[in-house]
Amino acid sequence: MNTTINSLLSLFFLTALLIACQESNVEPLNPNDKNSVILEFDNRVGGQKMALGETTYRNASGEDFTVTRFNYFISNVALKNAEGTLVRFPEQYFLIRQADPATWEAELKDVPVADYTELTFTIGVDSARSASDISARTGVLDPASYGEDGMYWSWNSGYIFVKMEGTSPVIPLNSAGKRAFELHVGGYGGRAAVAPNNIRTVTLPMQKATVRKSLTPTVHVVADFLKVFNGPNTIKLAETYSVHNPAAAGPIADNYKNMFLVDHVHND
Amino acid sequence: MYITINRLASGMGFGPFPANSLMMFGLVVGLLSGCSPSDGPPPAEPLFEVPANFPAPTYDLSKNPITQEGFELGRALFYDPILSRDRTISCGECHSQSSGFTHHGHDVSHGIDDRKGTRNSMPVQNMAWESEFFWDGGVGDLDFVSIAPIENPVEMDEKTGNVLEKLRKSKSYPGKFKKAFGSEEITTERFLKALSQFMLTLVSADSRYDKFVRQEGEVFTTDERAGLTIFEQKCASCHAGALFTDGSYRNNGLPIQGVKDLGRYRITEQQTDRYRFRVPGLRNVAVTAPYMHDGRFYTLEAVLDHYERGVQKTENLDRLLQKNDRPGIPLSSEEKRQLIAFLHTLTDQSFLQDTRFAAP
Numbered sequence: 001m002n003t004t005i006n007s008l009l010s011l012f013f014l015t016a017l018l019i020a021c022q023e024s025n026v027e028p029l030n031p032n033d034k035n036s037v038i039l040e041f042d043n044r045v046g047g048q049k050m051a052l053g054e055t056t057y058r059n060a061s062g063e064d065f066t067v068t069r070f071n072y073f074i075s076n077v078a079l080k081n082a083e084g085t086l087v088r089f090p091e092q093y094f095l096i097r098q099a100d101p102a103t104w105e106a107e108l109k110d111v112p113v114a115d116y117t118e119l120t121f122t123i124g125v126d127s128a129r130s131a132s133d134i135s136a137r138t139g140v141l142d143p144a145s146y147g148e149d150g151m152y153w154s155w156n157s158g159y160i161f162v163k164m165e166g167t168s169p170v171i172p173l174n175s176a177g178k179r180a181f182e183l184h185v186g187g188y189g190g191r192a193a194v195a196p197n198n199i200r201t202v203t204l205p206m207q208k209a210t211v212r213k214s215l216t217p218t219v220h221v222v223a224d225f226l227k228v229f230n231g232p233n234t235i236k237l238a239e240t241y242s243v244h245n246p247a248a249a250g251p252i253a254d255n256y257k258n259m260f261l262v263d264h265v266h267n268d
Numbered sequence: 269m270y271i272t273i274n275r276l277a278s279g280m281g282f283g284p285f286p287a288n289s290l291m292m293f294g295l296v297v298g299l300l301s302g303c304s305p306s307d308g309p310p311p312a313e314p315l316f317e318v319p320a321n322f323p324a325p326t327y328d329l330s331k332n333p334i335t336q337e338g339f340e341l342g343r344a345l346f347y348d349p350i351l352s353r354d355r356t357i358s359c360g361e362c363h364s365q366s367s368g369f370t371h372h373g374h375d376v377s378h379g380i381d382d383r384k385g386t387r388n389s390m391p392v393q394n395m396a397w398e399s400e401f402f403w404d405g406g407v408g409d410l411d412f413v414s415i416a417p418i419e420n421p422v423e424m425d426e427k428t429g430n431v432l433e434k435l436r437k438s439k440s441y442p443g444k445f446k447k448a449f450g451s452e453e454i455t456t457e458r459f460l461k462a463l464s465q466f467m468l469t470l471v472s473a474d475s476r477y478d479k480f481v482r483q484e485g486e487v488f489t490t491d492e493r494a495g496l497t498i499f500e501q502k503c504a505s506c507h508a509g510a511l512f513t514d515g516s517y518r519n520n521g522l523p524i525q526g527v528k529d530l531g532r533y534r535i536t537e538q539q540t541d542r543y544r545f546r547v548p549g550l551r552n553v554a555v556t557a558p559y560m561h562d563g564r565f566y567t568l569e570a571v572l573d574h575y576e577r578g579v580q581k582t583e584n585l586d587r588l589l590q591k592n593d594r595p596g597i598p599l600s601s602e603e604k605r606q607l608i609a610f611l612h613t614l615t616d617q618s619f620l621q622d623t624r625f626a627a628p
Contacts (some may be wrong), residue, residue: 144428
């Protein structure tokens with residue numbers, strides 16, 4: 001009996017070895033192999049790289065503005081493989097902060113080796129995690145981790161999905177003597193009662209991302225901040241410069257849903 | 269010391285309970301076994317127990333078991349102004365034990381730099397039975413409650429992350445966290461859960477009313493009994509059950525004044541929630557003046573006068589206040605006097621004076 005098993009095993013390994021030798025240039029697809037995919041978020045304003053606090057940009061309504069803070073959560077990433085199957089990564093949450101280049105490249109871990117052609121993600125934090133136990137609020141979801149960025153509403157318990165702040169000459173002076181805009185988008189639909197839901201999900205086609213044991217592709221995602229003002233809704237800073245409640249933020253979320261695209265993929 | 273609670277549903281309502289059911293059914297107390305009643309000091313009181321006339325707690329105690337060390341850490345934090353930006357304001361500042369953990373005499377509280385808020389500080393008691401917190405229910409989990417006053421600019425105006433940093437640098441707290449949680453690591457979760465442990469132990473269930481409904485020999489006066497009857501007829505549909513609240517949000521017809529607080533609407537942004545506020549529980553109500561979300565009424569008499577003749581037909585006025593030809597609750601002077609006599613039976617002196625809950 002043992003001999004039979006041993007011979008079978010030897011045969012199996014020999015075959016495996018042969019196949020491996022034959023395909024020495026292309027790594028075999030072992031479904032148990034995993035690697036990371038880098039999701040690089042490249043924040044731009046129209047045709048320019050976003051520079052916080054320095055450069056003046058102009059939106060579609062002709063309003064000049066600067067950006068002083070731009071942060072957003074990315075969660076529930078899913079990749080569609082060549083067979084059309086959606087592979088989901090529900091436990092990985094990312095906070096992209098324009099002020100911190102280390103956050104621009106989100107490392108999506110434990111991606112099964114395959115070829116992927118479509119990227120899906122949620123802008124914000126899903127409702128289940130938004131209402132989960134404190135023990136599940138670690139890493140970027142730790143409500144005490146944001147410092148001055150304040151990505152958590154303590155009074156209406158939940159995350160600020162996207163925080164956009166800056167200045168514009170079209171905005172009236174505030175009590176601090178600044179012409180500042182604060183567009184804070186949150187709202188996961190409510191815990192027990194119904195409340196506005198600004199969770200938005202984006203699906204983007206992309207050229208093939210090849211994940212292998214030796215290949216960690218980088219998916220270069222461009223986010224165009226101008227789309228915040230110009231999309232299904234026209235947002236004018238002269239009118240909309242202070243948004244701190246979910247209902248008012250809905251039109252903004254409907255706009256920024258369209259600000260992402262996959263520019264290209266590096267398969268190396 | 270670990271205390272395990274079996275989540276038993278016990279009766280609500282106002283009916284009497286058998287006297288022996290006081291013996292906290294569904295409760296396993298680990299530490300008491302060694303002590304016999306005849307010798308040595310009396311057994312330590314358990315930190316948390318489900319009173320016989322209370323329903324099962326809402327808070328899941330299995331995820332944050334209350335220990336003596338966790339309770340002591342939570343109490344130290346509750347009374348420590350280190351939680352505020354400039355180390356001047358503690359939780360206990362606006363939640364003082366002798367006033368049912370409210371801010372006695374303040375319509376709205378003075379926070380840091382003497383800044384004033386817009387809402388009356390709520391009692392911190394029987395938190396294990398609350399499902400939503402604050403006048404608008406903006407927080408739905410006790411473990412997240414503490415962040416709100418810490419980060420509110422008119423209360424403690426601090427970042428929770430800064431608080432953790434200050435605690436890590438302090439002489440005493442790393443050791444206290446080690447005692448409570450096994451290591452000196454100070455995390456958001458441990459910090460918030462310790463505060464929850466202290467707040468969970470603040471159970472008020474030993475008022476004369478409680479002893480009356482549990483048939484522990486307490487006798488009500490004629491007025492108190494009459495007041496209870498009126499209360500059951502005219503108040504208990506909202507101030508329902510052993511906690512004296514149905515947990516709902518209602519517009520009780522207060523004249524809209526001052527900051528025109530929209531209440532529950534601030535959280536749900538549903539038009540039907542404008543001017544609705546959480547129905548508060550009434551335990552220790554005689555010592556938690558002033559009343560209403562903005563503390564506009566300084567006496568219970570003023571509250572009852574409002575219900576009798578002050579209710580305004582504002583947007584979303586509660587239907588229960590529109591059952592008669594004019595809004596409000598018909599109450600004679602005699603009935604109001606008796607109701608107030610009854611409300612005083614909800615004062616729980618043993619809770620208000622329990623030295624375990626005082627600043628260490």
